Amino acid sequence: MSAARVLAVDDRRENLLALAAILEGLPIEIESVTSGEDALKRLLTGDYAVILLDAHMPGMDGFETAGHVKQRERTRHIPILFLTAVDYDPHLAFRGYQAGAVDYITKPFDPWVLRSKVAVFVDLWSMHSELAARAGEVGRLRRTVNEAARLLDGTGTDAEVRAQARERLRRDAEDR
Secondary structure, three states, X not given: OOOEEEEEEOOOHHHHHHHHHHHOOOOEEEEEEOOHHHHHHHHHHOOOOEEXXXXXXXXXXXXXXXXXXXXXXXXXXXXXXXXXXXOOOHHXXXXXXXXXXXXXXXXXXXXXXXXXXXXXXXXXXXXXXHHHHHHHHHHHHHHHHHHHHHHHHOOOOHHHHHHHHHHHHHHHHHHO
């Protein structure tokens, strides 16, 4: 299983460096981009455990970016943590939650709180990935058993049927 990836989006490079330093040591890969547009491009092909998204950026702001993320079938499940330098404003926080955020954190924030939140989403992503892999394995095993049953019910000598079933089971075992 590959390492969980975190997408950090902030128009200020120093904020991205600070986020990388805060999250250092977690079992993650951090990918940093400086605009909402770049974030959406990365999300076309990459899978992420969580998105850390600056609410206020020039051009496409975090709220608009989150809206696009949540509209796409492929990305709508990715949790978004909004980070903003603006003092807490209930209206902006509501707007963030309305855009699909799971949390809205104002700066300065406690780095240990952010690490903890990211770690929880990484754990959830890891469990989901493991469950998906196990479900795929169960599906493959089910197909193998069904094929073996079909072969046993088919025509041919017992020796031929057993040989075909053994070969099929051997190939499926090698595929795992």
